[in-house]
Amino acid sequence: MGTGTAPARAKAARTEAADAPRERIVRCATELLADGGPGALTLRAVGTRVGLHNSSLFHHFRGKNEIMAEVLGRVSDGLRERLEPLAQNAPPTIDGLVAVLVTLSEHYAAERAEARCALRLLLEPELGRARAGQGATPLWSWLARAQAAAVIRPVSVGHAARNLLSMVLLEPVWPASGAESERDRDRRRTELGAFVRGALTPVA
Secondary structure: OOHHHHHHHHHHHHHHHHHHHHHHHHHHHHHHHHOOHHHOOOOOHHHHHHOOHHHHHHHHHHOOOHHHHHHHHHHHHHHHHHHHHHOOOOOOOHHHHHHHHHHHHHHHOOOOHHHHHHHHHHHHHHHHHHHHHOOHHHHHHHHHHHHHHHOOOOOOOHHHHHHHHHHHHHHHHHOOOOOHHHHHHHHHHHHHHHHHHHHHHHOO
């Protein structure tokens, strides 16, 4: 190994250790916001769950609003990043859309708190509709391109995007009776594909 390897590893370890409390704060805040909305996300609740006093929280964030902005920013950015492959789906195909939405659905099935936050972001104006719109931009753009190319039937792009996102987000936020099985995952993939194709395929 090169002489710089050990110092680089040590620096990375120090960075990871320094970031760990911040990451715990963000994950805890995501769960609080998902479960109870903005009113449930308080410094006291975050500190209690994470095991940090307010003075320690202020070392990482200036207050509740900054924590919430971090959570919502990550949720919005995560949605946009996972929809971004639609920009490379050229020419647009319904199969390409289904593949991206299935991947998104599987992510949210594993990250249910994030799914609930994404749904809140889309439905609750006080959380910032502009941020929600930014996250879903690749989907809006794909639908517009696909409609212009007659790949999908004539639809309201905004209405179709909201329906598709609802389909992807609602199942993960529904209370689960237990761990998802492979059979459940197969059913979800099949039903999502059937919904998308049934809703968007042009009528012959």
